[in-house]
Amino acid sequence: MSLLEATPELDLVVWPDDRSCDRTWLLGNIPGSTGLVVMLTEKVDSEILDRAGPSLKVVSTMSVGYEHIDLRAAAQRGLRVGYTPDVLTDAVADLSVMLALMTSRNAGIAMAVAKDGQWPNHPWSPFALCGPQLSTMASSPARKAGFLGFGRIAQATLARLVSFGITHCLYSSNPSSPTNHERDAELAKRYNLQSVTKVDIDELARESDFIFVLAPGGHDTYHIINENFLKQMRRTSILINASRGTLVDSDALARALREGWIWGAGLDVVEGEPNVTLDHPLVKEPRCIILPHIGSATLETRRAMAVRAAQNVIAGVLGGNMPAEVDLSGYR
Amino acid sequence: MSLLEATPELDLVVWPDDRSCDRTWLLGNIPGSTGLVVMLTEKVDSEILDRAGPSLKVVSTMSVGYEHIDLRAAAQRGLRVGYTPDVLTDAVADLSVMLALMTSRNAGIAMAVAKDGQWPNHPWSPFALCGPQLSTMASSPARKAGFLGFGRIAQATLARLVSFGITHCLYSSNPSSPTNHERDAELAKRYNLQSVTKVDIDELARESDFIFVLAPGGHDTYHIINENFLKQMRRTSILINASRGTLVDSDALARALREGWIWGAGLDVVEGEPNVTLDHPLVKEPRCIILPHIGSATLETRRAMAVRAAQNVIAGVLGGNMPAEVDLSGYR
Structure with a gap:
């Protein structure tokens, strides 16, 4: 003003x-x-x-x-x-990392325990509230970050993940554009990664521990994350979407979460937003973190x-x- | 087994x-x-x-x-x-960064909007749900991370924050132990920080954008985060505690949040846990993220x-x- x-x-x-x-x-x-x-x-x-x-x-x-x-x-x-x-690149990259951490650490379920006054009644056991760890550690030394779309925000997200010990970067992007081997080698060197590799979308689904959807919306990417993709992901893998809701088939994702095809999902965007109400199939999934499109907020x-x-x-x-x-x- | x-x-x-x-x-x-x-x-x-x-x-x-x-x-x-x-160093460092992001991005309030089915009714405005950004960016190029306690977990947290563009590191630790200037200079060089500086606790409160409490519990640190400390913090600053609940005076923190002395707080530990029920002064503070001690989970x-x-x-x-x-x- x-x-x-x-x-x-x-x-x-x-x-x-x-x-x-x-x-x-x-x-x-x-x-x-x-x-x-x-x-x-x-x-x-x-x-x-x-x-x-x-x-x-x-x-x-x-x-x-x-x-x-x-x-x-x-x-x-x-x-x-x-x-x-x-x-808004930095704000969305921050949020993508936050969603990855929140999903892996069961932050939704954990926060509800405290906010609902249930902490005193919450049974402690060695693996209660545990999820897959974003960081590598001595006994778990490899971690693959996958990106669907590899533009500015994806690369800013990768830059942040490096300090968590990520070892490999996979990405899938517009199949018609040539692979930029020089750029990928430069990124691998800059971030001390074992590899930065363009892969097809099936390999992205199969190999990634954390998948970040950071591609444009529109016709070409509509429901690109569908049942076929989700079924190929690992049971301990995590899906993050901070781009546009239309890329993810909400019904397929809800089924994947209910039936344990994947560990969890973190979404800043949902198809049909803001009309996401209590009867939406993702809203009550405990392993689904949903934020009301605050990527740049x-x-x-x-x-x-x-x-x-x-x-x-x-x-x-x-x-x-x-x-x-x-x-x-x-x-x- | x-x-x-x-x-x-x-x-x-x-x-x-x-x-x-x-x-x-x-x-x-x-x-x-x-x-x-x-x-x-x-x-x-x-x-x-x-x-x-x-x-x-x-x-x-x-x-x-x-x-x-x-x-x-x-x-x-x-x-x-x-x-x-x-x-457990890596798991607690991950959680500390997660709490910093969640507190700054109002994740508790934002998640409740979606989970309660209120997204359709949530009025959008340019600064709705906005909070202070962890990452630096061109128009906001400096960010100071403060640590109360500067042991292994604090340094692992600092390592993760570096990729978010943190520019300065302040820390306060046992006043009787000598300052390790050589180690601090080495950290500043390794992480390309403008400074890594041991300060007294008042300067830590005044100067830090994000304060991470990662010191041991016990008599020496009992309620070290008290009204005096919180009143010196900035209105846009954020307090994270992932160590022991006894370091923070819960009543003083609740007042700080209610009266806007600080932006928000992210806690993995609360004094008296697990007996933290709905009548606890921090449980219903909207700017307070509480997790039920899942640091190593x-x-x-x-x-x-x-x-x-x-x-x-x-x-x-x-x-x-x-x-x-x-x-x-x-x-x-």
């Missing part, structure tokens, strides 16, 4: 509440705007853009995704679209995203270079 | 249930034993040792702590005592502890070198 307020060319009209913007408020206030700043929660379609009128130059979203914006409609009207990639990251969104809208209105602009050339 | 079963000199008498051993069962079965394997949950006092009789040579506990064993009584009877240090670590405990009792009975023997010379 301070960046926007310090730009004398702008008159600001600001949704006053600390919750998602009402669509009727937006429709009522947008006519004559030159720039629009939105969140993932605001659907930006032809109706909104037409209501804004020909003065509108730019739509700036405070998110790395832009599936809520009709890019074709924006391109047809000659608009520019800004977004906030990169700045840190004070530092959201501030950085807000700064980027403000810079984008200012540059779009004034005709300068936007720090992160969506390439709309394919839609024109 | 397989190690014990493979030792022909031993006749095994084994408590049959997967819960703490009944004392009456133990008293009834111990007469004439040569060795005794126990957990933290079994109190080994003069009554137990007298009932065992003069045949008893060794008590082996599957734990790093041995406060449940009357060491004086054991020494007076000429017994040896085995324990399981070191093997991983399959790999508990297996390694079991192996060590078996090796200790075998060596104690047969008169060999125990892998980890408690020094009882001060009690004889």
